[in-house]
Amino acid sequence: MLQAREDAIIRSVNLLLAEKGFEAMTVDEVAANVGIAKASLYKHFPSKEDLAAAAMAHLMEQALAFLGSLPEEQAPLEKLRAVVRWMMRLKLGGEMPSLPSQNSTLRTTLVAHKAYMDGLMGVSDRLGAWIEEAQAQGLINPKLPAIAVLYTLYARACDPVMEFLKMGGLNTDEEIIELVLSTCFDGLNAR
Amino acid sequence: MLQAREDAIIRSVNLLLAEKGFEAMTVDEVAANVGIAKASLYKHFPSKEDLAAAAMAHLMEQALAFLGSLPEEQAPLEKLRAVVRWMMRLKLGGEMPSLPSQNSTLRTTLVAHKAYMDGLMGVSDRLGAWIEEAQAQGLINPKLPAIAVLYTLYARACDPVMEFLKMGGLNTDEEIIELVLSTCFDGLNAR
DNA sequence: GTCTATAATCAGATAGAC
DNA sequence: GTCTATCTGATTATAGAC
DSSP states (O other), X not given: OHHHHHHHHHHHHHHHHHHHHHHHOOHHHHHHHHTSOHHHHHHHOSSHHHHHHHHHHHHHHHHHHHHHHSOTTSOHHHHHHHHHHXXXXXXXXXXXXXXXXXXXXHHHHHHXXXXXXXXXXXXXXXXXXXXXXXXXXTSBOTTSXXXXXXXXXXXXXXXXXXXHHXXXXXXXXXXXXXXXXXXXXXXXXXX | OHHHHHHHHHHHHHHHHHHHXXXXXXXXXXXXXHTSOHXXXXXXXXXXXXXXXXXXXXXXXXXXXXXXXXXXXXOHHHHHHHHHHHHHHHHHTTOOOOOOSSOHHHHHHHHHOXXXXXXXXXXXXXXXXXXXXXXXTTSBOTTSOHHHHHHHHHGGGGOHHHHHHHHHTSSOHHHHHHHHHHHHHTOSBOO
16 A cells, blocks of 8 residues: 555656656645645655655666566667667657756765666666677677767657657657667668 | 846856756856846846846857858768767857756747747758758768758757766767767767 | 845745644 | 645845945
């Protein structure tokens, strides 16, 4: 019962972070959306920052579950493309929480949050291994540092190009995904 | 004299927007950095949103000046690459203001700001023309909608990959620029 | 136009009863 | 654990003297 309530809180935080970002999200809103009093919320999570950290930790859990669901025999490059597709679908569906990379008190809470950090490390390790495999196979540009490739993939989670294309209203979500996937892996230049 | 003061204000806003973003920037800070009282600031600009809009309008002026400085004979693709380099240098130098794309009152002020909107349209028109030329020459992937290419170039102004690489401390600014330029135009895949 | 002082509001967090 | 009511501090914006 308590777990169910905390899940509802995290779901709500997740949606609000995706919709309006950390600074614009208010604790009052979260409480209202969940249907409890703000003071009750603070019995579950000690601060607004911890709410965000919990949502990010949950996202990492989901990500690890998705990575685990990919068929073992799939080629590393295809796994990477699948992960980016998954991220972009979350984003277009309004379920990709976005945090300001500058806020220092938030960063402090995040790096202190064990579940989040463990999840992030787990995801990064697995993606990093696939990146290096794909580079060894000559499919991903071996001249790029693997860490730069990893960051570039992560950055699709907050790519404004998708929002702009969606606002334009000329493309379906899946078209947008394939478009951004193409610019990401194939680049803007003709091949 | 009045113009000089307003320039100082805009410069300060620009740096603060680049450093901490719109929501975390406070009007008190701006006033303190400029060295005037907050009430004086409000004699020059009617709201915090207008401060941001003025900074963005100034950015568009700078951009137009840069576009105009490019040699006429340069190939369109090279001009586009030069523009992206210019944007990334600004960003790494802490002079690229970043605004939240979600804040609605801010968007209202922005679209009502004639100098900003005219500047943005001017920049977009010129970049759009170069993009279509480069596509006609078969240098930029003709299958990509020109608007998607434009957005992808603009997105380099708020690409977190650069901040992360800079935080890593393993690369010089110019190395980071060439790396991101490579992933942007050539993609992650090997060629 | 610049200042000091202050209004007005909002949001994160807490007190204390049940 | 949940609630109502409140505190506290920060922040946008303005009043009014010079």
